[in-house]
Amino acid sequence: MAKKHSLSPEARSIINSRVSRRAVLAGIGGVGAAGALAACGSSGDSASSGNAVRWGNWPLYLDFDSDKKTYPTLDKFTASTGIDVNYLEDYNDNDEFFGKVQAQLKLKQDIGYDIVCPTDWMAARWIRLGYSQKFDAANIPNKVNILDALATPSYDAKREQTLTWQGIMGGFGWNTAKNPKGVHTLDDLFAPQNKGKIIVLTEMRDTIGVILRAQGVDLSTVTEDQFMNGVDFMAKKIADGWIRGVKGNEYAQDLTSGDATAVIGWSGDMFILASENAGKFDFAIPESGGTLSGDNMMIPSTVTAEAKANAEKLINWYYDPAIAAEVAAYVNYLTPVKGAQAEMEKINPDLAKSEYIFPSDATLKNLSVFRALTPAEETKWSEAFQKASGN
Amino acid sequence: MGKIRTPYLLLLPGFGFLFTFFILPILNLAQTSTQTPVGGGDTGQYEQTFRFQNYIDAFVDNKEQFARSFIYAIIATILALMISYPLAYAIAFKAGKYKNFLLVLVVAPFFTSFLLRTVAWKQILGEEGFVVPTLRSLGIISQSTTLTSTSFAVVMGMTYNFLPFMTLPLYASIDRIDPRTLEASGDLYANAFTTFRKVTLPLSMPGVVAGTLLTFIPAAGDYVNASILGSPNTKMIGNVIESRYFKIVDYPTAAALSFTLMAAILILVTIYIRKAGTEELV
Numbered sequence: 001m002a003k004k005h006s007l008s009p010e011a012r013s014i015i016n017s018r019v020s021r022r023a024v025l026a027g028i029g030g031v032g033a034a035g036a037l038a039a040c041g042s043s044g045d046s047a048s049s050g051n052a053v054r055w056g057n058w059p060l061y062l063d064f065d066s067d068k069k070t071y072p073t074l075d076k077f078t079a080s081t082g083i084d085v086n087y088l089e090d091y092n093d094n095d096e097f098f099g100k101v102q103a104q105l106k107l108k109q110d111i112g113y114d115i116v117c118p119t120d121w122m123a124a125r126w127i128r129l130g131y132s133q134k135f136d137a138a139n140i141p142n143k144v145n146i147l148d149a150l151a152t153p154s155y156d157a158k159r160e161q162t163l164t165w166q167g168i169m170g171g172f173g174w175n176t177a178k179n180p181k182g183v184h185t186l187d188d189l190f191a192p193q194n195k196g197k198i199i200v201l202t203e204m205r206d207t208i209g210v211i212l213r214a215q216g217v218d219l220s221t222v223t224e225d226q227f228m229n230g231v232d233f234m235a236k237k238i239a240d241g242w243i244r245g246v247k248g249n250e251y252a253q254d255l256t257s258g259d260a261t262a263v264i265g266w267s268g269d270m271f272i273l274a275s276e277n278a279g280k281f282d283f284a285i286p287e288s289g290g291t292l293s294g295d296n297m298m299i300p301s302t303v304t305a306e307a308k309a310n311a312e313k314l315i316n317w318y319y320d321p322a323i324a325a326e327v328a329a330y331v332n333y334l335t336p337v338k339g340a341q342a343e344m345e346k347i348n349p350d351l352a353k354s355e356y357i358f359p360s361d362a363t364l365k366n367l368s369v370f371r372a373l374t375p376a377e378e379t380k381w382s383e384a385f386q387k388a389s390g391n
Numbered sequence: 392m393g394k395i396r397t398p399y400l401l402l403l404p405g406f407g408f409l410f411t412f413f414i415l416p417i418l419n420l421a422q423t424s425t426q427t428p429v430g431g432g433d434t435g436q437y438e439q440t441f442r443f444q445n446y447i448d449a450f451v452d453n454k455e456q457f458a459r460s461f462i463y464a465i466i467a468t469i470l471a472l473m474i475s476y477p478l479a480y481a482i483a484f485k486a487g488k489y490k491n492f493l494l495v496l497v498v499a500p501f502f503t504s505f506l507l508r509t510v511a512w513k514q515i516l517g518e519e520g521f522v523v524p525t526l527r528s529l530g531i532i533s534q535s536t537t538l539t540s541t542s543f544a545v546v547m548g549m550t551y552n553f554l555p556f557m558t559l560p561l562y563a564s565i566d567r568i569d570p571r572t573l574e575a576s577g578d579l580y581a582n583a584f585t586t587f588r589k590v591t592l593p594l595s596m597p598g599v600v601a602g603t604l605l606t607f608i609p610a611a612g613d614y615v616n617a618s619i620l621g622s623p624n625t626k627m628i629g630n631v632i633e634s635r636y637f638k639i640v641d642y643p644t645a646a647a648l649s650f651t652l653m654a655a656i657l658i659l660v661t662i663y664i665r666k667a668g669t670e671e672l673v
Contacts, residue, residue, distance in 0.1 A: 244540040258518030375434045390623030391634035
């Protein structure tokens, strides 16, 4: 997920709001849940198994049975294929994880994972550096199920070495009492009642992306000048006292505490807020368009051929619509698998109607993916964005 | 022979630890600080070019955050001293049998994570906490004034989080003061204030110096309070280093900033210790 927390892993596990709807919103509930999951970091006793697929994923990002302390879909996978999975919830931050494994990747040493889950821009970096492997298409027939909107990212146009785990929509979230008419345009966001109570995301591709779309910029071809204009816009809104903070998932807490009344935020967080605070919060894709990004399953270059085949079977497993629907019933992000919505009808018809999990075609058309940046751009653009954020 | 070697052997683990976890990282940091990006390389790839200009660029670019760090840290240190001194004094001289209990209370916040304590402050000072509505209804702050995302909140957070670092050394040195010296002062017709100024305060100076250093040094490099309780306008140098290192992946600037921060703290502390006249600490 597009998180760039500025805090330690401990901090992140606390503030982490990738919380299932069973867990309490962010805060301390998140710690309990994270702790419970950490205590059960692997599915069954597979950790001891030599040929288990080692999958490093973000915390609270897979269906979890809190009574039995198991991951139901993983158990079914093991039962149906005989392949054990060692599920590791230790992908907490893109940069931190990359920093941790980079040296081994460079030396072509095993990094301890057969599947990793980087966000788009980080996946692009792995690919550029040759740190990922192309899939054997024969092992992943379900690949055809990927949503059209996610099928052709610029960093892996044919999805030959990445497949979206969950999609993330960036748009407006708001407190319905303070914004009775909702927030659908940038003008709605920067309306007087929200002055000094607006929070935008630390993920520049989402924050500047939403601003740029309001300025009519196409994110798939965004130029440096256009980007810098967006950054200037944000900097001015900070200087003029409109924006109170540039934050990661913590904005959810600020919305609940009343310190923020409107945000540029992520669909998954807003889903939890909306569902746990009956009617108090809402989320929408801006009329001018929102952003779409994703976390991707990817096989590191250091994985052996045998382990790779198993990893591919696991990736294929999660592109089965029925399995994807089971995951979606737990995880609140956009499900990247076609047909999962129909399967969801059988599990939970209400969720099948959720625009958060299964956005309509009209919504999907209004989402766009930020283009991949060159290394030089990545440095320069994020520097400008960070400076505007006060860093 | 053996007798001469023993102390060195005993020091070996300590030296080994310092070498591995302090000297080596410092050397590595120094090396990183003068690197420049590899032409055409990927994000985070740097090569050694001994570009010392990095230091000047890094400092000039972030003067504001440097200044803010020191100002916040100094204010937080002074506040912590003002709160801790009476507290430590009371515990040492007046608490009687409750001494240990009160000390435990001072240390108790340490049992929870630094981060949770800071997040708690966010809730205390938040819109729906009790502080803001109370102050508003009393007319002390205006209806539109908020307390979070302000420098006030950041300084308060720092003061609170580092309070035990101030209180404990103060307590240790006040507790060592022989009460008979205070009685003697009274016998010599000094009033309470003069006794404090001429006897208690000088005798507790080692605690004051140790406490202020233990508070000021981590406070100047802190970034958690500013990132949780602050706004883009209250960012400290720690936030910049963090952002340079993790987000922009600009290791050289982050390293140069770290060195500059270290040097600045070292200079300030040296001046302070000289002035305070407790050289036995260094």
